[in-house]
Amino acid sequence: MPSDSPTRRRMLRGAGVALAAAFAGCGGAQSSATESSAPASASTEGATPTSTSTEPASAEPATSTESEAEGEYTEVYRNVIDSVVLIQVSSGGQGSGFVYRDNFVVTNAHVVGDASDVQVRFTDGEWRAASVVGVDPSADLAVVRVEDIPDDAEPLPMVDEQPAIGTEVVAIGNPYGLEGSVTSGLVSGVNRLIPAPNGYRIPDAIQTGAPVNPGNSGGPLVTLHGAVVGVINSGGGENLAFAISAALVKRVVPALVEDGEYRHAYMGAGLRTVTPDIAEQLGLSEPRGVVVTDVLDDGPSDNALQAGDVVVSVGGRRVDSRQQLASYLALRASPGDSIRVTVLRDGRRQRVEFTLGTRPRQPDTTSR
Structure with missing residues (x-):
């Protein structure tokens, strides 16, 4: 499990904004929200006490209230967040991604577009140069290679079977540049056909009620056990979003890593x-x-x-x-x-x- 440091435990609350009507990952130039959300220490070591009272401290452990307030969503967030990245394209577009294996990060084809190089930011706050090694617009999937991935950024596991309708899921990403945001919902449909960037249709897609906004695209949609059920692709309205299924990801991405393309x-x-x-x-x-x-x-x-x-x-x-x-x-x-x-x-x-x-x-x- 990732460290409980303030950097890894932050859960930024995104602004109340409407869901995107098309692909959700092609955000514009980085907003001021992105700049203000850079990881920062929340340490209170050495702070001046505000009271000199000598009354006995409560016998109840100080962490009990926090433990009661935290639950499954907090746990899955902590387990997953170190492997989720912000992707910035030189054109000003941005989106999300996650570590697939080794030095490879998965995202959407419509996030990277025609770029050959992008910038990637992990939860340690540092920007890293990354190269695009493969793109498949028909499945809206892309793979980028990052040479110096942080040790805590472990590959995320993927589900072996299509999730049942009603499964609780969590979307983690960077809507509108608000890094490390989390939303939750249910798997509300499976085996959907959704538009691909090049005019085809992507089959076997996952429909979810988890709110998704521009900047979320390419990020993981995960179960409460932290397994990826799909790569977030788009949001189409209130409580309506879609993800490329894990089954299609597992079929397409290895070919992108090896050959740079996938033949349908x-x-x-x-x-x-x-x-x-x-x-x-x-x-x-x-x-x-x-x-x-x-x-x-x-x-x-x-x-x-x-x-x-x-x-x-x-x-x-x-x-x-x-x-x-x-x-x-x-x-x-x-x-x-x-x-x-x-x-x-x-x-x-x-x-x-x-x-x-x-x-x-x-x-x-x-x-x-």
Whole structure:
């Protein structure tokens, strides 16, 4: 557990500000709040007493009230805060990040933007130069390397399974440059599709009620045990924020560390969840599956899928929605994989097979 020094125990209270309506990590130039929040000693050693009373001291330990007031949130904050950083970009943008492993810090792609170098600040108050080693706009993830990470800044563990809806979580970061701020909430949804900076959609996202503001992006969303459930991505309104799931982070980030990029699987087809209206139009008995709206000429699925097909399973897994299909491609498939897809075509079930391609850097349509 981190030291109980005043520097590590501070919990700055952010100003009462409205939640951001888009990506939450691209704060503007550092505010005066950032300057005033630099770590400072709170020691009272040598202070002049304000009273000379000789009445006996209370028999109750002086720390009892403090211990009763402190709880799970304080404990998880102390365990996590040394590993959370403020990231400053030369353009004036800023965000948050956390130690992933060794000298590598994870943040959002939209935090670092096109920068090759950034400045990173840990809880010891010192700025450190860091280099951007990998960026994936499709997952809105980036990795920066810091050579001299403090000893107390240990890598944060990540959950092994998707958190249950209702799980208590804590967001720690630097909203509006207010370093070391903490907010809490619940996991209010899972398997969401959220916008990526380059026009694609990020699957398997975590929805939370923990308040998130500009500057929080890239920071960790953690359980009360200090395990990361996701990388904070955006806030969309009151009690509505999103994080990139730990499962997607664990798949993308190692490739960013090793190769500087991640290759996403690509079907080359327009897809849409079957609604009751679509089911009626297609003569389906129930609104289930994903309808193919169009197929890219000479794309990976050009000779296998047709417009009007309804995908009901992929790789032997039932598919009820576009979100499920997107999560399968993101978490279980890779370019070059041959996959089997079961479709409803002209009222009959058919099985087709094709080889997945590599997703282009920019979408030709946001539905693919």
